[in-house]
Amino acid sequence: MIKALIFDLDDTLYYELEYVKSGFRAVSNYISARYDLSAKDFYNKLLTVLDEEGRGKTFDLTLAHFGLPGAEVERMVNIYRKHKPDNLRLYPDVERVFAGLKGNYKLGLITDGNFTVQWNKIKELGLNKLIEEIIVTDDYGVDRRKPSSFAYLKLLERFNVNPEEAVYIGDNPEKDFITARRLGMKTIRIIREKGMYIDKRLSPEYEADYEINFFSELEKALKSF
Ligand SMILES: [Mg+2]
Incomplete structure (x- = not known):
């Protein structure tokens, strides 16, 4: 019998790109106040670079494009991480389903990433x-990030449940399911319309036991276990 549901955050409970955009707006306002450049132009370039080059060098490449000093990166990262996201919403299906889960299951969350950023998202949502x-x-x-077993084991202990009584629900086959499965937990992968990992396919041990597209299918998934 399933007693605990443990969720991933980014692109599972809300659309992560909305957070990224909100951070880009904060960074663009800073640049625009400092240099002779419109925040809109800088913001649009950040989005283009992100789309074309992926994560990692977005700030560097955008600064270089406008001929601005590379030393601004540190300040920009700081602004990005500390900004208060103003536009975050849970996916509507998450909001609907969560009300019914509370009381019937123990609910947990495991998320990786800079802690200031992740806690800001958690509170805003x-x-x-x-x-x-x-x-x-x-x-x-950082060595406790998924797929480390640390957080999974800690939550099983806090909930006082066996692994087979718990489910991990996430979107990223690179790190969300492999350890949960190895520990004996059930796993559900959510593949939404949008998200960074929706097209990623890995070998079976990295994939989940069950796949859904919306949280409205969660109950059916849970019954299958
Ligand atoms: Mg995720």
Whole structure:
């Protein structure tokens, strides 16, 4: 019998690109106030670079494009991480389904990434009020990021459930399911219309037991276990 549901955050409960855009707006306002450049032009270029080059060098490449000093990157990263996202919403299907889950299951969350960023997202989305046990792995060190077993084991212990009584629900086959499966937990992959990993396919041990496209299918998935 399933007693605990443990969720991933980014691109599982909300659309991560919305957070990225909000951060880009904050960074673009800073640049526009400092240099003779419109925030809109800088913002649009950030989005183009992200789209064409992927993550990692977005700020560097955009600064270089406008001939601005590369030394601004550090400040930009700082602004990005500390900005308060103003536009974040849970996916509507998440909001609908969560109300019914509370009380019937123990609810947990495991998320990787800079801890200031992840906690800002969690608070902006109101997840700290919906989910009883939340682990931002970076609070314990970057080596505790998924697929480390650290957070999975910690939540199983806090919930006092066996692995087979718990389900991990996430979107990224590179790191969300492999350890959960190895520990004996059930796994569900959500493949939404948009998201960074929707097209990623890996070998079976990295994939989930069950796949859904919306949280409305969660109950059916849980019954299959
Ligand atoms: Mg994710």
